[in-house]
Amino acid sequence: MISKEHIIKRFISYVTIDTESDPNSNTIPSTSKQWDLANKLAKELKTIGMQDVSIDTNAYIMATLPSNVEHHVPTIGFISHFDTSPDFTGANVKPQIFENYHGGDILLNKDKNIVLSPNYFEDLRQYIGQTLITTDGTTLLGADDKAGICEIVSAMEYLINNSNIKHGKIRVGFTPDEEIGRGAHKFDIEKFGADWAYTMDGSQIGELEYENFNAASAKVKIKGKIVHPGYAKGKMINSMYIATEFINSLPRLETPEHTEGYQGFFHLHNIRGDVDETVLDYIIRDHNKGHFKARKEVMFKLANELNSQYGKEVITVDIKDQYYNMKEMIEPVMHIVDIAEEAMKQLNIEPLIKAIRGGTDGSQLSYMGLPCPNIFAGGHNFHGRYEYIPVESMIKATEVICKIAELTAIEK
DSSP, X not given: OOOHHHHHHHHHHHHTSOOBXXXXXXXXXXXXXXXXXXXXXXXXXXXHTOEEEEEOTTOOEEEEEOOOOSSOOOOEEEEEEOOBOTTSOXXXXXXXXXXXXXXXXXXXXXXXXEEEOTTTOGGGGGGTTSOEEEOOSSSOXXXXXXXXXXXXXXXXXXXXXXXXXXXXXXXXXXXXXXXXXXXXXXXXXXXXXXXXXEEEEEOSTTEXXXXXXXXXXXXXXXXXXXXXXXXXXXXXXXXXXXXXXXXXXXXXXXXXXXXXXXXXXXXXXXXXXXXXXXXXXXXXXXXXXXXXXXXXXXHHHHHHHHHHHXXXXXXXXXXXXXXXXXXXXHGGGTHHHHHHHHHHHHTTOOOEEOOOSXXXXXXXXXXXXXXXXXXXXXXXXXXXXXXXXXXXXXXXXXXXXXXXXXXXXXXX
């Protein structure tokens, strides 16, 4: 059995290290503090007995658990990222442990009256009687994706200490900067040398995913003209008003808070401006490649219409693709999904096969030649103060890794 106390101790040792990434940085990793956890992980992998442990100049970590069978077994991999999202602070994380969750409200922070409630976050009710790790309400937790790292390291340690469990060669990889879309950019597929891999980067227990959004970022710049407001008639162009026209001209109900399942969206996540210039930062998401293309065209068309209306180029749109739906890369090798599904079933976990409303390193890695479905890591409410994770889900995810390794090694 995998020790509950051991999992908790390892997880807390990771989340209390600040590894927030920075989309405005041009370095890899994007923040120097990511090295603090990267170096710790490389050392820990050596300590538990992993071989070929390496950490490169960009903080990508790889290691090997050699095969303990004589027959040929495909080399599989498990991958997670150690950065946390810049959407909410990851500094000074103070995890709280609530044993035997009673099913009601959890007071995260008495001074600020911050409450984690099942009346709002209904998933909490799945975990009555279990042990929850939460934030103190002032930071995110970092289960995305330090839970995945904890599970992979714990699984490798368990397999090393229980050599009676037969498995082939296993490669593990930990990456920086996944939260800003760069996690796979410097990942050396050839060096990793796996036939396929799994990212441990999903949410609730049972999730198994091989579809994700097509994704792009869009930067919309609106140029105004500032003059003295007392003499502005016919001269001033207020960029903020034009920005408002642009925002309101996009489909109002095609935003994250109004969509689910396979529905795509436009998401305005940052705005800064004054009379002279306003900048809008959007992300564009859609599972359907045709719809994804159409969403980008809508933005360009809207900009052209506003430029025509004002008789000059007041607005520009710069769109950059970030990653694509991995479905078309996974479907030709669906046996790798079948193995993960069977592993869950053998552990009495109900597989929840669905599309990711987001992306993982696996989406980029799949297009780079490493098919890479995504498996649950157990956390909920990522990227914010209400993030939490049931310890029992982390234990189950660790067991799934071990079971996948065991099933892959069965001699045909």
